[in-house]
Amino acid sequence: MKYAKVRSAALIGIEGAIVEIEVAIHQGLPAFELVGLPNSVVREAKERVRSVIRNLGMVFPMQRITVNMAPADLRKEGANYDLPLAVAILQASEQIDLPWLEETLLFGELALDGSCRQIKGLMPMLLAGKARGYTKAVVPAANEGEAQTVQGMEITALHSLAELLSWSKGEERGSIAQVTISQLAMTREEQTTSVQAEAQGSRKDFADVHGQQQVKRAITIACSGMHNLILIGPPGSGKTMLAERMSTILPFLQEDEWLEVACIRSISGEGENVGSTQRPFRAPHHTITPTGLLGGGQIPYPGEVTRAHGGILFLDEMLEYPLRLLEMLRQPLEDGEISIQRSHYSYTYPARFLCVAAMNPCPCGYWGYDERCQCTQQQIQRYRSRLSGPILDRFDLHVEVPPASFEELLGRRKRKEQESSVMMAQRVAKAQQMQRQRHQELGWTIQWNRQLTPQQVDQVVQLDQNGRAQLEQAYHQLGLSPRGLYRILRVARTVADLEGSIEVQLPHLLEAIQYRVLDRGDGQR
Secondary structure: EEEEEEEEEEEEEOOOEEEEEEEEEEEOOEEEEEOOOEEEHHHOOHHHHHHHHHHHHOOOOOOEEEEEEEEEOOOEEEOOHHHHHHHHHHHHOEEEEEEEHHEEOOOEEOOOOOOEEEEOHHHHHHHHHHHHHOOEEEEEHHHHHHHHHOOOOEEEEOOOOOHHHHOOOOOOOEOOOOOOOHHHHHHHHHHHHHHHHOOOOOOOOOOOOOOOHHHHHHHHHHHOOOEEEEEEOOOOOHHHHHHHHHHHHOOOOOHHHHHHHHHHHHHHHOOOOOOOOOOEEEEEEEEOOHHHHHOOOOOOOEEEHHHHHOOOEEEOOOOOHHHHHHHOOOHHHOOOOOEOOOOOOEEEEOOOEEEEEEOOOOOOOOOOOOOOOOOOOOHHHHHHHOOHHHHHHHOOOEEEEOOOOOOHOOOOOHHHHHOHHHHHHHHHHHHHHHHHHHHHOOOOOOOHHOOOOOHHHHHHOOOOOHHHHHHHHHHOOOOOOOOHHHHHHHHHHHHHEEEEEEEOOOOHHHHHHOOOOHHOOOOOO
C-alpha cells in the first residue's frame, strides 16, 4: 500500500476547521472511493483531479484509490479540496516529493488545464490553521490579496498545479508579502482627508442633500450610538438618498471588528474587499427570501443581516416586505446574532448592525403632505399595522422626512454650504470615542450606547426630578413598553455624548423623546 496525507480546512459557520486528506493506493481493480461526508461538489473533484493529472503529463494510478477526509463526521463542502486531493494522489504514487507538506495547508479549485481558481472562505480557514500551529499555506493566486492580511503564516500564491510540480524538482517558491491592519486602516487624519477628497468627486456626500437639517441631526445621533432608525415621509422626499449616505459618516472598522467582517466577506465571495476597513452597507430588495435575508440553505450561508455586520442594513419601503420576514428580524435586532439549526450542527452568525428603514406614511404615500391623499383613517391604520409592536420597539428613532421646499432645492444656498459628510463624521467619531472611553473606565466590553443593558443605563443616565417627570409623562402618553423606555434613555445618553456632556440633561432627554412619533399609533401628527 502507498500512502500520503495532506491538510486543508473546512468551514463551520464563519470559523474554520482543519481537514486531513488521506490517500491510500492498493493493488486491485481500478476504483476511486471518496469517504468522510463529502457533498456532491467534493465528490465531483474525482473527475476534475483525474483529468488534470493526465493533462499535465503525469500518470493517474490505475489501481484502487481510497481517499478519507477526516474528521469523518464533519461535512465537507466546496471545491477547495481539488488541489490537496491532486497533490495527495501524486505524493502517494511517488510522482512528486514535497517534504514540507507536513506543516502546510493546501487550498484551491482546479480547472481542467491545471490552473488554480479562486475559492470562498479562505481567511477563516487560514486563521483556523494558524490557531492549530500551521505555519505555511498554498493558496490560489486569485486569493493573494485576501491571504496577505493573515499574520503569522508563510503564504505561497499558486497559479497552477504545474507550478507546484516544478517545486518538487527543486525550484524555489516565493511567499506573499504580508500587510497588517495598521497598514489597511488609515489614521483619523488620513481618513478625514480621504473622505474630503472623495466627497469632491463621485462619492455620495450629505452635502448633496439640500435642507433636512433636523433629519441630518437624527442621523448623526443614530450613527453615534448605532441606534436603529426609521425614516417616514412621502415619495421623493429623500429617504433613500439620506440612508445611502449614512455609511460615509461611520468611523472605519476597529481591528477586532475588521477581523470578523473580513471573515464574513471572505465566506460571501467578497475576497477583494477583505482588506477594506469601510463598514458594510447592504440594501436587500423587498422580494428577498427568508434564507437570503437571514442565511441558511442546504449548505448554511450568511444572509444579508450577517453581511451587514458592523455596518448598515437598509430596508427601503419597509412595509412592502412580507410581515413574516420582518418578524424574523426580531432575534438579530435584539441579540446581534442569528442561529441556524441543522441535524448535526448549529451555526451562529454575528449580526450586529445599524438597521435603517424607510416607509411612507400611508398607502398612497402623501398623507399629511399633499391634498392628493384620499386614504381613510382605517386604511392608514391597516397599512401601519404591517409594522408590529415588537418590531417597532426595536427602532430607537422614528424621524419624519418632509419634502424639501423650493427655496431649499433651488435657492441661493450652494452645495458647499450644506453640511457635509466630513463635518458629520467628525462629530460621530468624537461621540463614539467618548462612549468607548466611558465603557472602558467602567470595565464594560460593549462599544456603543445601543448595547447598554438596563442596569448599565441606570448607571450612566442619572435624571433629575424634572427629567423623571417628563419621562413618566412620555411613558404614559405614548404607551411605551419598558423596552421602548430604555431605548429613549440610550438615545438621550448619545445626544449628551454628541454635546460633550458628562450628564444627561433635560434637553437631551426631550430630544430623545421627540423621536418616537410612531408610538402614538393613532394616525395623528
